[in-house]
Amino acid sequence: MKKSLKKYFASCPRGLEETLYKEIEKYEYEHIEITRGGISFKTDTAGALGLLFESRVASRVYKEIGSFQFMREKEIYEAAKQIPWTKIMHLEQTLKVGCIISREVKSRFKNSHHLSLVLKDAIVDRFKDEEGSRPDVDIDDADYSFLLRIEPDPKKGLKGIVMLDMAGFSLHQRGYRKIGHEAPIKENLAAGLIMNTKWDSQSPLYDIFCGSGTFLIEAAMITFQMAPTYLKLKQLTQGHKAFAFQAHRWFQNDEAAHTIFRNLVSELITKSEQGRKSFKEASFIGSDKDRRVFPLVEHSWRVLGLPKSQLKTFHSNALTVYPQKEHKKGFLITTPPYGVRLEEKSEELEKMYHEMGENLKKNWSGFDCYLINEDASLRKKISLRTESRFTFWNGPLECRLLNYNIY
Secondary structure: OOOOOEEEEEEOOOOOHHHHHHHHOOOOOEEEEEEOOEEEEEEOHHHHHHHHHHOOOOOEEEEEEEEEEEOOHHHHHHHHHOOOHHHHOOOOOOEEEEEEEOOOOHHHOOOHHHHHHHHHHHHHHHHHHHHOOOOOEOOOOOOEEEEEEEEEEOOOEEEEEEEEEOOOOOOOOOOOOOOOOOOOOOHHHHHHHHOOOOOOOOOOEEEOOOOOOHHHHHHHHHHOOOOOOHHHHHHHHOOOOOOHHHHOHHHHOOHHHHHHHHHHHHHHHHHHHHHHHOOOOOOEEEEEOOHHHHHHHHHHHHHHOOOHHHEEEEEOOOOOOOOOOOOOOEEEEEOOOOOOOOOOOHHHHHHHHHHHHHHHHHHOOOEEEEEEEOOHHHHHHHOOOOOEEEEEEEOOEEEEEEEEEOO
16 A cells, blocks of 8 residues: 655754754655755655654654745735645644744745734634634644744745644653753754764763763663653653644544554653663763752653663863773763853953863873864864864854864
C-alpha cells in the first residue's frame, strides 16, 4: 500500500540546519528542502512522530494543513478562510496563532502580530458561519497552535503556509530542569553544538563553567542513547497527555496512527532504559565557581536516572582548573561569560579570557577544547590558534563554537 505523505516543517536554532538534516537522513523523507531556520519535507505519520520524539536538535515539528497564494495583505483573510477549519478542529477546542514572515518579503507587511490576528479572525469567522459560534483563544495552553508562514512565491508573488504545532511546546523543554530555571544555552542548541564537535561519546567530557549542566546532561543522553523526549514519553505511560497532537482530530480519528504512536513510545522507552543501564566508559565532569549550581545538575541527572558514578561536579575557578590526573586526553566544551551574561567592565572580561587561554595552554594538553563565544574582541584575548569555527545563533545573538586543539 502506498504511504500517505503529508508536508511537515521542523524548525531549529539558526546555524543547525545541516545538523538537523543529518539527524533526519535515517528517515525515508521526500521533497526535503533546507531553509533558514529549519527543514521542510514530506513523510507519513510514523516518520513525523519519529522525528518529533527522537530529534535532539529540532525546536518544533509542524504539520502543514493548508496554503494559499496571494498578492496583497488584504487577500490573506479570505484565502485563509477557505481552509476547512471545522474539519480540522472542534468548536469546543481552543486555539492560538502565530506568524513568521520571510526576511525577503518582510518589508511588505506591517508586522507579524497583525497577520496572526488576521488568521485568527479567518478561523473563528469560518466557525461562526458554519456552526453559529466561535472557538476560544487560549494563549497559554491551547489545544491547537497554528503558525502562519509568509514566503515569496515565484508564481503569484506571495505564499501563506498554515501549519500546526504537533508538540504544542518547544522541544528544548526536555523536562529534567527544575521549574523556573533557565539556562543561557537551550537543551536542543547544546545537543546540536555537541554534535558539531569531534567528541566520540566515550571520552571524558568537561565543562568548566557548567552552570546547571546542560552540556553534560545532553552529552550523557547521547552516550546512553536516551531519547530527548524520554521523560515526556514516560508521562504517557502514566496516563498523562504529553503532546498537543494527542487532542488533534486528525490523530483521534486515525486508529493506525494510534498503533504507530503506542509502538514507537514503547520502543523508545525500552531503548532509553536499556541504554541507560549499559556500560559506557564516558565520564562527565562539571566545575563552577558557584556552588549553588551543583544541586541543579544533580537533580537533572537523578530525574533522568543516569548512572551516578559517571558524573562528577566540584567547585573550582575556570581560570585555574585542570583535568583529573587519570585523564591524559579528552574534550572540553563550555560557555564562558560574555557581555550579555555577565555585567562586568570590558577590561575585566578581556583579562578573564586571556587568563582562561593561558590556563588551557598550561593545564589542558591533549584535550580538544570548544568554547562558545559571541564577542570577537574577547575571542582575540584567548591567544590560541583555532582549529575551526562554527557559526550559530543563540536566540538573536550570532555566536561561534571555537575549537582549540591543545598540544
